[in-house]
Amino acid sequence: MVAVGILLALLVVASITDLRAHIIFNWTVYPGILAAFALNGLGEGLWYQEVLSPEALERIWGFIGLGQSLAGFLLCGLIMVACYVFFHVGGGDVKLIAMVGAFLGPYQGLEALLWTFVLGAAAGLMTLIWRHGPVRIVRRIWVQVISTIGLRRWAPLAEAERSELQTRLYLAPSALLAVVIVHWDLARLIS
Template sequence: MLVTILLLALLAVAAGTDLARHKIYNATTYPGMLAGVLVHGLGSAYAAISPESAEALVRWGCVPLYSAVAGWAICGFVMVLCYVLFRKVGGGDVKLMAMIGALLGYEQGLMVMLWTFVFGACAGLMVLVWRVGPWSLTVRVLRQIKFIARIGGWGPLTDEERQQLQAPLFLAPCALLAGIMVRFELEQYLPLF
């Protein structure tokens, strides 16, 4: 539970600054990464000294140190790829996901990251529908489908259409929702299939 409280507190701060200033500060992410590695390192050392304490450490949210380091590296690497390929992700988003991986380990870190992308896509779609309107958006999508069918590629976009597609990306609030969902195992209540 200690790790969950620490994670949710850091994600709440990051979500607040992301919504207010469109920034995720290093003062939030670096201490979170360090805390993740330290807590899990101390937990792993204590479990090595006292093997019967392993169950208690799991209740506190500890994962093996290798899992925390792997989570930090894998989640951070995936976000660096997103940063390089898409240019819509900021450096704060990269460090935020690395922090989540360090605090949760690679398994839950990847789950939180994937749910963050799902929530971010849903939020982006809602912003797009809000800005453009459902009818206008449907007409534009059908027009693009017509271009694809006719010439095998995308049709040209006007400057106004391009501007409407430049919605801000708020990954920290989405990560907060994803962190709550994964840590409290709420995904089992989603009727996905």
């Protein structure tokens, strides 16, 4: 629980800076990554010294072990590097999600990553609908479908059409909500 509390505090700071300045600062994520490795290394040391049981370390302190922390960091980080290369995700987002993986491990980290994308996409769609209105969005989709059927291939959008559909994605607030969903297993409560 302590590790998740630290992660949530870091995500709150990153969310504030992401919403205000559209940037996730290195002074937020680098110490967070180091803290995840240090806390999980410390937890592993306490377990080897038999100071605390593995159950207490996981339940009370939120330790997952240094190996799981490193695996989560690498898995989430490498997926985000691919998103950085192919989909132009920001570098701060890459480091932030890698930090989430370092705190949560590979399984919960990947689940948080997927929830981050779902929540970010939903927020982006809501922003587009708010900005352009639902009627205009549906009309543009309808025109695109009809032109695709008529041409028998996907008709590319003009630059002006493409630029008005682009919106900023704020992944830090999405990651904050994703960690809350994953840690407290809120998805299970909904289903």
